[in-house]
Amino acid sequence: MRWLKNRDTLYGFLVILPSLVLLGIFVYVFIFQTFYTSLTDWGRDPAQALALDPQLRFIGLDNYRELFTGFVDVRFRQTLVNAFFFTIFFILGSLLVGLGLAMVLDRSPRGEGFFRTIFLFPMSLSFIVTGTIWRWMLQPEGGVNRLPTLVGLPEGEFAWLTSREQIWQVSWNDLPFITALVVGAILIFIAIAAFRGSENRRAWIATGSAALLLLWAFTLGRNLQPLPYDEMHGFNLAFIGIILAAIWQMSGYTMALYLAGLRGIPEELREAARVDGASDWQLYRRVILPLLAPITLSAMIILGHISLKIFDLIFAMAGADNAPTDVPALLMFITTFRANQFAEGAAIGTILLLLVAIVIVPYLYSQLKSEVRR
Amino acid sequence: MRKFFLALVAAALGSLALAQSGRLEIFSWWAGDEGPALEALINLYKQRHPNVTVENATVTGGAGVNARAVLKTRMLGGDPPDSFQIHAGQALISTWVVADRMEDLTPLFTQEGWMNRFPRGLLDMISYRGRIYSVPVNIHRSNVMWFVPSRLREWGVQPPRTWAEFLTVCRTLQGRGLEAPLALGENWTQQHLWESVALGVLGAADYANLWNGRLRFNDPKVIEVWNTFGRVLDCANRDAAGLSWQHAVDRVLEGRAAFNIMGDWAAGYMTTTKRLRPGEGFGWAPSPGTAGVFMMLSDSFGLPKGVKNRANAVNWLRLLGSREGQDTFNPLKGSIPARTDGDPARYNAYLQSAMRDWRTNRIVGSLVHGAVAPEAFQSQFGTVLEIFLSARNAQAAGNAAQAIATQVRLGQ
Structure with a gap:
């Protein structure tokens, strides 16, 4: 209790106490309650689902088992795959477009302020507005599909938001194996990088884990079959339209981040590189891009958690019932408030939280660590 | 301060003097094209019960997709509206009746003499273990x-x-x-x-x-x-x-x-x-x-247990089930009355043919x-x-x- 003797600390503590309590109740208690709900059978018995005082039974991880291996929960598994592809393409697209725009604006063209505002503007809209505008443009007989007729080409026929076509199909049963291969490859990459940087301890740990993982993948992992039959999941082409709209909205934001980063690079560095005879390409590749790496990381984290949680954009663009563009958050809403399967909905919510945590927690960890170091 | 207390006393006395005063909250998803039809019903209710303030709580969204989600959060939170719209049949029964959240309306049906006014097939559909739980307002045909x-x-x-x-x-x-x-x-x-x-x-x-x-x-x-x-x-x-x-x-x-x-x-x-x-x-x-x-499909209204203005809600249901209520609402909504004794003159050619079928056809649910x-x-x-x-x-x-x-x- 020594720290209480310092009056400033005491006052400081008292000032933040209310928000600590509120945060504790309205965030952490509710997270815990949702997690607990996901371990019960709330919703399976219609007589208890909406009773004033529902009697819930504890059933352990049964809801999770159902979601990942149940016959009728194929839709949930597809939403996970959808969220995965959406996240990848959305982040890649936003980063590339944002970086491109930032590099163009960095050369201080005429009207830079005007264009900067234009590019940043979509970010000020809500996803609902973006979704509504893009829904109109992507109608099967409107907007984008009519564009080719302006230059005399035949009208486009692609069903932007409702196409049922799927590419890159993978059986759900192969996913544990493939995941192990990918993670193993990343670990090997880390190991090689560490050897080069002569961080031997780190390199050996990475090599060891990679070897263990790959050994597991090729022996036991091959036999791990969540489903008794092959169930194909792939990238729904209907997501292309959603990805376009999302990139349109968020690339201005990454542009602003990158632009700030580019402006933060001292002119002396560029000049020094030029004096050393670096071409433009080498300047970007060897000097500027490495300096932008921390910005790329922050942008990826921010975009990543937006894309995993995405709900409003798709709700406005395609509706909650359009299965080809379903994502976990939408399915959670339908499962909970339409089908009254509260426990199953809570399980989907918990899985979403875990996915976002995978993205956020390492970032927070590294941020906190570097702050302490400072 | 004294003024405030006087007002409070006056309000208390006022509510004692007029038995049928107070409020009535109706929860529905009739906001867009169906708005005028609901409005007509509310006006009729206000004519009969001028001292009641009607709160028309609507949540937009076709077929009540959003309204039903809002209703669930309200009911789970212990704040039921006085009467809410719900599709007649299992949408009401297997969600709310089995959970013991609705009042039995069978006495209202017998008291108002409605048992012979609605077709048997429909009454079966809105009953659970022989008791009736909602008042159907209209009928739409799906097929x-x-x-x-x-x-x-x-x-x-x-x-x-x-x-x-x-x-x-x-x-x-x-x-x-x-x-x-x-x-x-x-x-x-x-x-x-x-x-x-x-x-x-x-x-x-x-x-x-x-x-x-x-x-x-x-x-x-x-x-x-x-x-x-x-x-x-x-x-x-x-x-x-x-x-x-x-x-x-x-x-x-x-x-x-x-x-x-x-x-x-x-x-x-x-x-x-x-x-x-x-x-x-x-x-x-x-x-x-x-x-x-x-x-068939039908919109109906029920009476949740533990509502604040029960008497007003029962009067609302009484109006919904009456011939006048149904013949006021349905021509505007573009549906036929659930009662079999609607006045055909108030309906257009399509609806008249649907009314004939409603009386004579075999009834199944959507x-x-x-x-x-x-x-x-x-x-x-x-x-x-x-x-x-x-x-x-x-x-x-x-x-x-x-x-x-x-x-x-x-x-x-």
Whole structure:
């Protein structure tokens, strides 16, 4: 209790106490309650689902088992795959477009302020507005599909938001194996990088884990079959339209981040590189891009958690019932408030939280660590 | 401060003096086109009970998709509205009645002499263990096929009476260059088509057996429904998933399709919005294979347990069930009264024909519109449709439907 003797600390503590309590109740208690709900059978018995005082039974991880291996929960598994592809393409697209725009604006063209505002503007809209505008443009007989007729080409026929076509199909049963291969490859990459940087301890740990993982993948992992039959999941082409709209909205934001980063690079560095005879390409590749790496990381984290949680954009663009563009958050809403399967909905919510945590927690960890170091 | 207390005392005395004062909160999803119809009912209520302040709480969203979610959070939070709109049948019973949240309205029905005013089939549908739990306000018919008579004459085809005939007509029209003879819209309209196909293929008795658990979804007869459904889909436009039901009706009116299967709110759309005369601008027939059967859905109001203004809510229900209430509401809503003694003079040609059928036909309930299956089944039926559409595999769809039926204890 020594720290209480310092009056400033005491006052400081008292000032933040209310928000600590509120945060504790309205965030952490509710997270815990949702997690607990996901371990019960709330919703399976219609007589208890909406009773004033529902009697819930504890059933352990049964809801999770159902979601990942149940016959009728194929839709949930597809939403996970959808969220995965959406996240990848959305982040890649936003980063590339944002970086491109930032590099163009960095050369201080005429009207830079005007264009900067234009590019940043979509970010000020809500996803609902973006979704509504893009829904109109992507109608099967409107907007984008009519564009080719302006230059005399035949009208486009692609069903932007409702196409049922799927590419890159993978059986759900192969996913544990493939995941192990990918993670193993990343670990090997880390190991090689560490050897080069002569961080031997780190390199050996990475090599060891990679070897263990790959050994597991090729022996036991091959036999791990969540489903008794092959169930194909792939990238729904209907997501292309959603990805376009999302990139349109968020690339201005990454542009602003990158632009700030580019402006933060001292002119002396560029000049020094030029004096050393670096071409433009080498300047970007060897000097500027490495300096932008921390910005790329922050942008990826921010975009990543937006894309995993995405709900409003798709709700406005395609509706909650359009299965080809379903994502976990939408399915959670339908499962909970339409089908009254509260426990199953809570399980989907918990899985979403875990996915976002995978993205956020390492970032927070590294941020906190570097702050302490400072 | 003294003024405040005086006002408080006055208010307290006032509420004692007038038994029928206070408030009444009505919760519904009638906001858009149906707004005026609800408004007319509320005005009628205000005439009869001038001292009651009516709060009209609406949550927009077709078929109450959003309203029902809001209602659930309110009910779970212990704040029930005085009376709420709900689809008559299982949407009410398997969600609210089995959870013991609704008051038994059987005494109201006997007291008002309504037992003989509503058809038996309808009363069965809104009852649970012999007690009645909601007052049906209107009736819509789900199994109707719409077309433009002059165009059919031009093409030289008759409205088909069975699904086999329908497929023949479809091929004839496709041969004449009409790419998609059936106009279809987004997800739920496809489920809507499915229930008409199921009724046509199975017949009324077996269709009813699906919902009481006597006929299983993986039975060969039901698999045949999916097969027929697949062939019918081949007659439909491929951009269906992006169209609303109004768009689909428009395609028929524009001559880009010959038929559309939709509930009879389509008649309201065509008469009110499109200003067409029933019978001339558009024609109708029972969907193929369902002549003599009336697949109904109905909006009804119930009385939740523990409401704040119970007496006012009961008066509201009394008005809804009365002949005057129903004949005020329904011509504006474009539906027919649930009572069999409505005044035909107040309804248009389509609705008059629907009223005749309502009195004479066999009555079955709609799946998509909450009459025959619990919400848990109804909302997961979209997944079943998805499983069918992704691979056109009838057996897989049947198995999935049965799995869900077992999971939600359908018909038990």
